Amino acid sequence: MAAGKNWVLTVTAQTPTNIAVIKYWGKRDEDLILPINDSISVTLDPDHLCTTTSVAVSPAFTHDRMWLNGKEVPLSGVRYQNCLKELRSLANDVEEEEKGIKISKKDWEKLHVHIVSYNNFPTAAGLASSAAGLACLVFSLAKLMNVKEDNSRLSAIARQGSGSACRSLYGGFVKWIMGKEENGSDSIAVQLADEKHWDDLVIIIVVVSSRQKETSSTSGMRETVETSALIQHRAKEVVPKRIIQMEEATKNRDFPAFSRLACADSNQFHAVCLDTLPPIFYMKDTSHRIISCVEKWNRFEGTPQVAYTFDAGPNAVLISHNRKTAAQLLQRLLFYFPPQSEADLNSYVIGDKSILQDAGIQDLKDIEALSPPPEIEDNIPSQKYRGDVSYFICTRPGRGPVVLSDESRSLINPETGLPK
Ligand SMILES: Nc1ncnc2c1ncn2[C@@H]1O[C@H](COP(=O)(O)OP(=O)(O)OP(=O)(O)O)[C@@H](O)[C@H]1O
Numbered sequence: 001m002a003a004g005k006n007w008v009l010t011v012t013a014q015t016p017t018n019i020a021v022i023k024y025w026g027k028r029d030e031d032l033i034l035p036i037n038d039s040i041s042v043t044l045d046p047d048h049l050c051t052t053t054s055v056a057v058s059p060a061f062t063h064d065r066m067w068l069n070g071k072e073v074p075l076s077g078v079r080y081q082n083c084l085k086e087l088r089s090l091a092n093d094v095e096e097e098e099k100g101i102k103i104s105k106k107d108w109e110k111l112h113v114h115i116v117s118y119n120n121f122p123t124a125a126g127l128a129s130s131a132a133g134l135a136c137l138v139f140s141l142a143k144l145m146n147v148k149e150d151n152s153r154l155s156a157i158a159r160q161g162s163g164s165a166c167r168s169l170y171g172g173f174v175k176w177i178m179g180k181e182e183n184g185s186d187s188i189a190v191q192l193a194d195e196k197h198w199d200d201l202v203i204i205i206v207v208v209s210s211r212q213k214e215t216s217s218t219s220g221m222r223e224t225v226e227t228s229a230l231i232q233h234r235a236k237e238v239v240p241k242r243i244i245q246m247e248e249a250t251k252n253r254d255f256p257a258f259s260r261l262a263c264a265d266s267n268q269f270h271a272v273c274l275d276t277l278p279p280i281f282y283m284k285d286t287s288h289r290i291i292s293c294v295e296k297w298n299r300f301e302g303t304p305q306v307a308y309t310f311d312a313g314p315n316a317v318l319i320s321h322n323r324k325t326a327a328q329l330l331q332r333l334l335f336y337f338p339p340q341s342e343a344d345l346n347s348y349v350i351g352d353k354s355i356l357q358d359a360g361i362q363d364l365k366d367i368e369a370l371s372p373p374p375e376i377e378d379n380i381p382s383q384k385y386r387g388d389v390s391y392f393i394c395t396r397p398g399r400g401p402v403v404l405s406d407e408s409r410s411l412i413n414p415e416t417g418l419p420k
């Protein structure tokens, strides 16, 4: 180690979140976080939803510390500790001549780290903050510690922080292979295709509620495995076939097949939640209305225009075939779910606002002037569901983790090693 105690070495990284289109639900090992089935996800564009994490090491630090969204939070949880332990065991020599820093492999056992993280979207609101957060923690520390292992190996570490986090180590379309080994070494994420492979997909997230949910994914899936008779059938008979079909649909950019599989799998996941004792209800009336709206439209067109999928919460993730269908989808959503009269359009539809332009919506008056979609012309609802949606996020498939080398992006003060 360098003689002085004053140096602080930092790394900053940005990591995306992901949405599963074939769901992970149920563990065969709670400590190692090993799933009962494979899953497939789409990584979301970090420009709209991501975690930024800065990590630092200094001989002056007295213990490991973490700050999340501006507040210090404990790092004592077993999941964080398992990730830190494994990363330390894989750490290597680090040398920065101009700063006079020299850390040898064995020093990492004694050195402490500071972790400062910020999510650019609501935390613990069913928008997979734990996936982006844990993946970013593992990725940034691995860079700081000069861990040489590839992203698949890192995914097995992130998996121990939160299962779905392992899929955030890659961009585009990602499969989490459940693996067979008892020690979890083969339960890793692999990239099926990068984000450019199918870049006309547009994703609209309907944020129904950003309040914290009642049943966490961790306890919900434990209760399902303990009490549901359907979950074994799903894991053994249904998912293995769907994984093969979903890989094929992704490879061939076969949207109708992709959509049918994603919708069916989301519905089955919520069915096993309902089959749990006591039953778990993640979706709300608004979620069900969104499903009906998409189903009616897809049926009317004779072929799927949009896929829907819901995680452990009421928010809908809608994947449309291309920009044109995304604009038509947004028109429908704004017709059914207009904002309150005092709302600001700029904060009602966020993310890639060009979809709003394509939909011909410049201000709130344009929303009020939307005509009912043709598929409901004979059955126009007497009331609209004004105010039932908090906001919409327009996004697309996105890239995997990156290191941000621009010092101004760091969340850590390089002099003190504390949050800026
Ligand atoms: N940037 C981050 N860095 C480290 N840990 C994080 C970060 N963001 C979230 N977490 C951890 O994840 C927890 C939230 O996970 P939780 O599963 O409750 O919600 P979610 O991931 O937003 O929703 P869901 O998993 O249902 O999509 C936080 O309490 C925190 O412990």
Ligand SMILES: C[C@@](O)(CCOP(=O)(O)OP(=O)(O)O)CC(=O)O
Binding pocket: 019, 020, 022, 023, 024, 025, 033, 039, 130, 161, 162, 163, 164, 165, 217, 218, 219, 311, 312
């Ligand atoms: C419904 C899901 O989003 C469940 C995610 O569960 P988590 O990864 O949050 O659970 P833990 O492994 O216990 O941390 C489906 C999915 O992402 O595949």
